[in-house]
Amino acid sequence: xxxxxxxxxxxxxxxxxxxxxxxxxxxxxxxxxxxxxxxxxxxxxxxxxxxxxxxxxxxxxxxxxxxxxxxxxxxxxxxxxxxxxxxxxxxxxxxxxxxxxxxxxxxxxxxxx
Amino acid sequence: xxxxxxxxxxxxxxxxxxxxxxxxxxxxxxxxxxxxxxxxxxxxxxxxxxxxxxxxxxxxxxxxxxxxxxxxxxxxxxxxxxxxxxxxxxxxxxxxxxxxxxxxxxxxxxxxxxxxxxxxx
Numbered sequence: 001x002x003x004x005x006x007x008x009x010x011x012x013x014x015x016x017x018x019x020x021x022x023x024x025x026x027x028x029x030x031x032x033x034x035x036x037x038x039x040x041x042x043x044x045x046x047x048x049x050x051x052x053x054x055x056x057x058x059x060x061x062x063x064x065x066x067x068x069x070x071x072x073x074x075x076x077x078x079x080x081x082x083x084x085x086x087x088x089x090x091x092x093x094x095x096x097x098x099x100x101x102x103x104x105x106x107x108x109x110x111x112x113x
Numbered sequence: 114x115x116x117x118x119x120x121x122x123x124x125x126x127x128x129x130x131x132x133x134x135x136x137x138x139x140x141x142x143x144x145x146x147x148x149x150x151x152x153x154x155x156x157x158x159x160x161x162x163x164x165x166x167x168x169x170x171x172x173x174x175x176x177x178x179x180x181x182x183x184x185x186x187x188x189x190x191x192x193x194x195x196x197x198x199x200x201x202x203x204x205x206x207x208x209x210x211x212x213x214x215x216x217x218x219x220x221x222x223x224x225x226x227x228x229x230x231x232x233x234x
Contacts, residue, residue, distance in 0.1 A: 035222055045203065045225040089154055099144060099161050100172075101223060106154040 002027045004094050006104035013082050014112050021077045021107045023092030029053075034068065034075045035093040035101070045091065051075065082111045116140055119204050119226035126194055127234050134189045134229045136204030143208070145187040146223065149173060150201040162187055194233040202229045 003026040013019045025034065036048040049059060051068050059066045063080045079086055092104040117138040126132055138145065147160040148171075158171030162181040176198070177191050187206075191198055205223040 037223075037225075043201065043203075043228040043230075045205075045223070047222040047224065050222050091156070099146075099163065099169075100158060103156045106156075108154065 002029075002094060002096060002102050004092050004102050004104035006090075006092055006107050008107045009105070010108045010110065012110040012112065015083060016081050018078060018080050019082050019109065019111075021079075021090050021092075021109070023075045023077065023104060025073050025075065025092070025094045027094060027096055029096040032094060032096040035095070036066065036075075036077050037091045037093060037103075039089040039091065039106070041088070048077075079109075082109075084111050084113050087111045117204065117206055117224050117226045119202075119229050121229060122227060123230050123232075125232045125234065128193075128195055130194050130233075132191050132194050132231070134202055134204075134231070136187045136189070136226055137185050138187075138206040138224070139185060140206060140208070140224065141184065142206035142224070143184065144206060145181065146205040146207075147171075147177075147179060147187070147189050148203040148205065149175065150203055150228070156203070160189065194231075196233045199231060199233050202231060204229075 005024045032053045034051045037045045038048055039045045049066055056068050065078045067076045087110055089106045089108045091106045093101050095101045120135045143164045145162045148156045149159050150156050157173035159173050159175040160171055160179040162168045165181055168179050168181055177189050179189050181187055204226040207223050208221045
């Protein structure tokens with residue numbers, strides 16, 4: 001079975017705080033891709049990052065960083081020094097080679113000024 | 114920059130009406146998808162297409178139908194709208210990635226349209 005779990009339904013932080021969004025996935029495939037998407041209030045989902053199962057290197061892009069650990073089947077996303085514009089729903093997703101991308105339930109992030 | 118467009122953005126319609134949600138992409142992607150997003154945020158795949166003249170149903174049963182006559186166009190139709198169809202509908206497309214082992218074709222990241230929010234009264 002394939003599954004993506006985002007245990008945090010909502011997170012509320014104050015601007016400039018760091019925040020980590022958790023993502024745990026399940027798959028029996030050895031080859032797969034993991035993704036993070038952002039859905040701002042305007043509604044469209046925006047792709048943030050793709051990571052394949054062969055590459056466990058962590059990645060940093062500006063204030064965003066991703067920690068991929070196969071040992072714990074986790075692909076967590078950290079926003080450093082959060083800003084109000086980071087307020088959105090964030091989705092973690094898994095694709096194992098078919099046409100189906102499996103999404104987690106999403107984490108709604110509120111960043112208060 | 115993704116180029117995928119959905120119309121209408123918002124639609125309020127009465128029960129029993131036929132509606133078509135339009136989706137077009139200019140990236141030449143062979144794969145296209147329709148997702149339904151409920152108020153609880155979860156995304157459910159309702160239709161997908163491998164390419165022209167290919168359509169498949171997704172995980173969530175839907176009374177809607179789709180067609181793929183042209184690569185760039187993937188409209189979704191509801192023959193008789195009901196209040197239970199009230200939802201946000203998101204169209205997406207993707208290219209393919211070759212995985213490192215077995216060279217198996219995979220799906221790359223999804224490019225989403227802005228969504229069509231349908232309300233059926």
